[in-house]
Amino acid sequence: MTQRLSLIASRGTDRLEASFTHEHDQIQQMIQAMDEASDPIQVLRLAGFLTLHNRAGYMPQCDSRPLHTFLEPDPEHEQISYSPAVVQMLARIFYGNYPQTYREWLHFVTLDERTFPYEALPMMLSLATRYLDTRHMTKRIIGSRGRWLIDHTTHRGWDWAKSIKPAKRPRLTKYGKQESRVIERLEVARYRRISLEATFELQTMRFPWSKHFSRILAQTFETALQLGTQYQPTDLRQKLDVLQWSIHPNQTNRISDTLLSYHPHGEYGVIRHEFLRVMTFRQSLRAVFSESV
Amino acid sequence: MTEFLSGWTVERVTLLAPDAVSAQSGRKLANPRDDEWQAVASDGYSAWGVFQSRRGTVHKIQIDLLKLQHGDHVWACNCRTHKSPCKHILALLYILVDEPEFVTQASPPHWVTDWLDKEAISARKREERKKRQRTITPEKIEQRQKQFAKRKQNIDAGLQELEQWLINIIRRGLADPQIRSYDFWDTRAARLVDAQAPGIATWLKAMGSIPAKGTDWIEPLLDQLGRLYLLIESFKRYDDLSPEIQADLRSVVGWHLKRDETVFFDTVTMRDHWVVTGRYSGMVQSAEQASQQKRGLKTQRIWLRGMQSGRDALLLEFAFGDSLFDSHYNPGVAIDAEFTFYPSRYPLRAFIDDQDVTEHPAEPIVGDTILEDIENYAHALSQNPWLLQYPFVLDSVIPVHHDNQWILRETDGTYLPLSEEFQANWELFALSGGHPIQVSGEWDGSVFHPTGAMDKGRYIDFEIIGKVQ
Numbered sequence: 001m002t003q004r005l006s007l008i009a010s011r012g013t014d015r016l017e018a019s020f021t022h023e024h025d026q027i028q029q030m031i032q033a034m035d036e037a038s039d040p041i042q043v044l045r046l047a048g049f050l051t052l053h054n055r056a057g058y059m060p061q062c063d064s065r066p067l068h069t070f071l072e073p074d075p076e077h078e079q080i081s082y083s084p085a086v087v088q089m090l091a092r093i094f095y096g097n098y099p100q101t102y103r104e105w106l107h108f109v110t111l112d113e114r115t116f117p118y119e120a121l122p123m124m125l126s127l128a129t130r131y132l133d134t135r136h137m138t139k140r141i142i143g144s145r146g147r148w149l150i151d152h153t154t155h156r157g158w159d160w161a162k163s164i165k166p167a168k169r170p171r172l173t174k175y176g177k178q179e180s181r182v183i184e185r186l187e188v189a190r191y192r193r194i195s196l197e198a199t200f201e202l203q204t205m206r207f208p209w210s211k212h213f214s215r216i217l218a219q220t221f222e223t224a225l226q227l228g229t230q231y232q233p234t235d236l237r238q239k240l241d242v243l244q245w246s247i248h249p250n251q252t253n254r255i256s257d258t259l260l261s262y263h264p265h266g267e268y269g270v271i272r273h274e275f276l277r278v279m280t281f282r283q284s285l286r287a288v289f290s291e292s293v
Numbered sequence: 294m295t296e297f298l299s300g301w302t303v304e305r306v307t308l309l310a311p312d313a314v315s316a317q318s319g320r321k322l323a324n325p326r327d328d329e330w331q332a333v334a335s336d337g338y339s340a341w342g343v344f345q346s347r348r349g350t351v352h353k354i355q356i357d358l359l360k361l362q363h364g365d366h367v368w369a370c371n372c373r374t375h376k377s378p379c380k381h382i383l384a385l386l387y388i389l390v391d392e393p394e395f396v397t398q399a400s401p402p403h404w405v406t407d408w409l410d411k412e413a414i415s416a417r418k419r420e421e422r423k424k425r426q427r428t429i430t431p432e433k434i435e436q437r438q439k440q441f442a443k444r445k446q447n448i449d450a451g452l453q454e455l456e457q458w459l460i461n462i463i464r465r466g467l468a469d470p471q472i473r474s475y476d477f478w479d480t481r482a483a484r485l486v487d488a489q490a491p492g493i494a495t496w497l498k499a500m501g502s503i504p505a506k507g508t509d510w511i512e513p514l515l516d517q518l519g520r521l522y523l524l525i526e527s528f529k530r531y532d533d534l535s536p537e538i539q540a541d542l543r544s545v546v547g548w549h550l551k552r553d554e555t556v557f558f559d560t561v562t563m564r565d566h567w568v569v570t571g572r573y574s575g576m577v578q579s580a581e582q583a584s585q586q587k588r589g590l591k592t593q594r595i596w597l598r599g600m601q602s603g604r605d606a607l608l609l610e611f612a613f614g615d616s617l618f619d620s621h622y623n624p625g626v627a628i629d630a631e632f633t634f635y636p637s638r639y640p641l642r643a644f645i646d647d648q649d650v651t652e653h654p655a656e657p658i659v660g661d662t663i664l665e666d667i668e669n670y671a672h673a674l675s676q677n678p679w680l681l682q683y684p685f686v687l688d689s690v691i692p693v694h695h696d697n698q699w700i701l702r703e704t705d706g707t708y709l710p711l712s713e714e715f716q717a718n719w720e721l722f723a724l725s726g727g728h729p730i731q732v733s734g735e736w737d738g739s740v741f742h743p744t745g746a747m748d749k750g751r752y753i754d755f756e757i758i759g760k761v762q
Contacts, residue, residue, distance in 0.1 A: 002512065009515045012466025040463035045526075047519025055738030056674045060663050063695060063706045071693060073727030079749045085304055088757050118726060119753060122719035149723050156719070284317065 001027075005047060013039035020046060027053070074148035082115045089288045090116070094123040098281050100245045102127040103207045106137050108289040110170040118145045125150070129157045133206050139166035175205045179213040186220050193224040199242055207246040214248035222258040233267040240271060244278045249286065252279040297335055297358060297389040297396065300652075306386045308621045309366070311376045319383025325395035333388055334397040341405045342385045354381045355408050356389075364650040367412055426553040437557070444489050445531070448546060451488020452525050455481070459522055467511050473504045492547025496521065524679065540636040545679045550635055552644055558636040562646065565599035567606060568627045568655045570686055570733040571744025572596070572756050574618070593618045596684045596733065596744060597628075598658055605684045606632050606643040624733075624745035625752035627655040639676035641684075657750050660686035660731050663707050670736055682735035682742075689729035692721045701732055701741060712742040717755050724748060 001022050008016045018039035022028045030049065034042050086109070093101050106124075109116065116124075121142060128138035139161055142149075150161045178201060185198040194202075194217070202217075209217075221243070225231075231239070243255070256279075259272040310316035322344070325333050331343040331351075335358065342354045350372075357367035370381045378386070389396060401409070458481060462472070471477045478501030485494040496517070503514045527534075528542055536558060540550065550558075574593040595608040610618045622628065630650040634640035661669070666685040673683055690701040692711075699711040699718045711718065724730060724746060734743040746753040 006511050006515060009463060009518075010466055010468045010511050012464055012469070014464050015466065038460070040460040041522075043463050043515075044459060044519050044522035047515045048521075048523035049519070051516040051519050051738075052523070052674070052678055056671045058667055058671075058738060060667060060707050060709055063693075063700075063702060063708055065706070067691065067693075067702070067704065067706075067727075071691070071727050077726050077728045079751060084757075091757055117724070117751075117753075119717075119720040119724040121723045145723060145726050148726055149719075152722075152727075153719070280317070287320065 002050065005043065005050070009043055009047065013043060018042045071152065074145050076144040080115050080117055082117050083288075085288045086114055087116055087120050089285055090120055090123055092281075093285075094127060096281075098278060099127060099130065101282060101285055102131060103134055103245075104282060104285055106134055106141075107170065107208055108286075110137055110141060112289065114289075121146050121149050122156075125158045125161065126156070129160065135160060135164050136167035137170065139164050140168070175209065175213075178205050179210060183213070183216060186216065191216070191220045191223055192227055193229055194220055194239065199239065202242045202246075205246065209246045209248060211248045211250065214251050217243065217247060218251035218254045218258075221255060225258050225262045233271060236268065237271055240275050244275055249279055249283050252276070252283070297337065297340060297393055298361065298386070301390045303387060303391055306383065306390055309378055309386070310383055311378070311617060315376055315378075315380050315383060318380035319378075320387060322380055322384035323387035323391065325388050325392055330388075332397070333385065333395060334399040334401075335389070336399060336401055339401055339405060339409060340385060340389055340396070341401060342381070342388075344381055344384070352381050353404060354385045355405050356382065356385060357409065357412065358389075362651075364652070367416075369408055369412075427556050429556055437554070444548065447489045448528070448548065451485055451490050452493075452528055454484065454488075455493070456522070456525050459518060459525075462518070467514060472514075475501050477501070489548070490546045492545050493521070493524075495547070496545075535638075537636055537638040541638055541677045541679050544635075544637070544642075545681075552633075552646075555633060555635060560636055561634045561640055562631060563599065563602060563604065563634070564629075564631040565601050565604070566627055566629050567597040567599055567632065568658050569622045569624050569745075569752075570596045570598050570605075570658070570684065571735070572623050572754060573735065573742070573744045574756060589613070593620070594682070594735070594744075595620055595622050596735075597622075598684075598686065599632075600627075600656075600658070605641060606634070607641045607684070608644070609642055622652075623752075623754045623756065624747070625655050625754065627653045629653070637677060639673045639680065641680075655752060657731075657747060658686065660688035660733070663687060663690070663701075663703055663709055666736070670738075674738075682737055684733065685736050685741065686731065686733045688731055690732050691727060691729050692718065692725050692732075694718075694722070701743075704729065709736075709741045710739075712737075712740040715742050715755075717743070720755075721746065724753060 001020060004020060008018055020031050020042075022031060027049075031042075031046065034045055037045065086105075090102075090105055093099055093105055102124075108114070124138055124142065125146070128135045139146075142161075146161075150158050182198050182201050182205075185195055185201070189195050189198075221239070240255075247255075256272060256276055259268065259275065262268065264272075307316045307320075310319060322329075324330075329345055329347070331345055333342045334340070338357075338359050340356045340358055344352045344354065346352065352370055352372050354370045355368060357365075360367040366378070368378055368382045370379050372379050372381055374380075462469075478497050482494040482497040482501075485491070485497060500514060500517050503517070504510045506513075524542070524545060528546070531539060531542065534542070540558065543550070572593070572595050574591060576589060576591050590611055590613050593608075593610045593612070595610075597606045597608070598604070599606065608620055608622070610620060612618050628645075628650055630645050632643040633646040634643045666687065670683045670685075673680055687701060687703075687709075690703055690709075693700055693702045693708070695702070695708070699715070700708040701711060702708040721732070721743060725748075731747040732743050733745045733747070734741050736742075743755060745755060
């Protein structure tokens with residue numbers, strides 16, 4: 001009946017005649033009562049009636065397989081206390097414009113040993129799939145439920161988590177040696193420009209950078225622009241793209257003021273605005289960790 | 294240490310902010326150690342502050358704490374912004390909640406008492422105006438009848454045109470290429486807006502996106518067209534129907550009753566302890582807007598269940614663009630309040646007709662089985678066949694990926710399919726870990742859309758996790 005109705009509706013009553021029969025007595029009676037109406041009206045009425053009939057008489061389906069044959073529950077199922085703000089921040093990172101800040105979120109979570117609810121795990125695993133350098137640390141904190149989720153998931157690209165070794169502890173001074181190397185390079189250029197070699201080195205260094213290192217970089221950036229180094233907007237954007245995800249937020253005003261005095265308008269203004277947006281987001285991320293319990 | 298706003302948290306203050314920028318600015322200013330704060334004081338009933346900005350402008354901020362505790366936002370600041378609350382008010386609230394040890398206990402100065410007196414007078418006037426609005430006078434009845442007749446005439450004309458349009462579609466057939474064009478639906482929807490039937494316009498716009506959803510779209514589209522046709526036929530008999538059925542029809546058409554119009558009906562008013570079971574927000578937009586992700590009218594549905602009455606209620610709100618919804622209740626919150634239900638054969642939509650609303654953390658509630666809720670839905674549908682969503686609270690279900698589809702399964706194997714629109718399937722799966730949990734949501738007759746979950750007394754809000762912010 002539904003197939004016949006769909007066929008007529010699809011081809012049109014100008015091409016196919018509307019004639020219906022239904023095994024259900026009451027529906028058949030209704031069809032007969034509609035006989036006087038034109039064909040399109042019969043189709044519309046019957047479609048409406050059958051929809052309501054199906055909705056009101058909906059019977060849920062049943063999967064006869066015992067659940068344990070295809071889904072073993074995670075043995076750990078506990079109530080975890082956590083800060084909702086920390087999880088809301090993760091959702092903003094995941095769905096928002098700055099997923100790169102997951103590194104920073106992860107850093108604070110591991111550093112402060114923050115707990116998070118089970119429902120945060122898919123976002124964390126997806127972000128770690130995207131940012132390779134966060135995988136070891138993510139694997140360290142996902143716990144029994146995270147491992148259970150990975151075992152029961154396909155087509156999400158989380159297979160890396162099956163083989164990767166979890167990090168043993170948060171490595172907060174990871175870039176100490178690299179920072180010294182970059183400083184050496186800046187020193188060679190008498191802190192007047194961030195050379196290409198230094199930029200390449202910076203690109204391999206992810207969050208966090210030390211306060212001291214951040215200050216030297218911001219200062220060099222300021223000097224370079226004050227000395228009149230000509231940057232095309234694309235070059236400037238590239239430089240900032242290296243700095244903005246890892247530099248300490250206390251250098252925000254310095255870099256912003258430098259950009260403002262360098263070229264306040266046009267595309268340069270847009271670049272400064274974008275930089276400020278990223279830094280504001282990172283500051284709000286930090287605020288969440290400093291405020292929430 | 295004195296607690297000025299009992300049970301309030303920093304997060305709750307942030308929720309009051311009109312936008313993220315205000316919240317951030319407020320948080321920045323909320324440093325009572327700063328010299329810019331010349332005074333921060335309270336007598337326990339009201340709070341006030343004097344803030345001198347770096348430019349030298351002095352801002353005087355006042356908050357009625359008693360009213361605020363009851364959900365009434367009575368505050369003032371002499372700054373020029375149109376935002377309410379402004380960053381100064383937010384800053385004072387942050388200080389009151391976060392650093393009450395810096396708030397001096399004192400009697401209010403004259404400028405605060407003057408303001409409180411003025412506010413009391415305004416509140417009394419508002420209450421009187423409200424009373425006047427509730428009083429039915431012969432003039433009001435006459436005016437309402439005139440407006441009613443005019444709008445009914447417009448809608449009748451619009452529906453008559455729409456009927457012919459639907460007939461023509463079925464005559465030519467749904468395989469006609471124009472059916473796949475968004476313009477085809479949006480143009481007709483615009484005619485219905487002109488005919489003062491925005492509800493049908495929205496419905497038509499939603500229909501326009503069905504052909505784009507996949508290969509099997511003829512049947513779902515025909516279902517919608519059929520229901521729309523039944524609505525047109527029902528509306529032709531409008532004058533012969535009971536006031537409740539008329540109200541249901543009006544609601545689908547988008548001819549919503551205003552709060553003060555409910556006095557013309559026998560409405561149900563109920564005081565209860567209402568637990569928020571779920572929250573949904575989404576866009577009310579045309580197919581074209583959806584495809585271009587333009588910002589438009591958005592809607593919020595908050596579902597609540599009365600602990601004493603066992604009754605479900607819906608707070609339905611609309612907002613445009615970046616503006617915020619009035620209500621911020623989310624799963625995990627319970628409110629003691631009096632609800633007035635809009636007239637309907639199966640009343641669900643309600644409004645809070647009460648100044649005395651108190652919020653609490655929600656306690657666990659008892660839900661139902663899938664079969665029980667399906668039975669309840671069938672009953673509701675027999676009363677109001679135009680129901681678009683119906684609230685389910687499923688007590689013990691496990692999210693499972695079954696035959697390329699997400700389902701909520703009970704231990705005996707009974708299951709409901711999840712809506713494809715629901716984005717947090719993996720989050721729900723991770724939350725459950727293969728254990729039964731309580732999931733609440735909306736049933737539309739064919740798929741279930743989760744709006745909240747509860748596990749071991751903890752409520753989960755899918756508007757925060759699992760949704761594009």
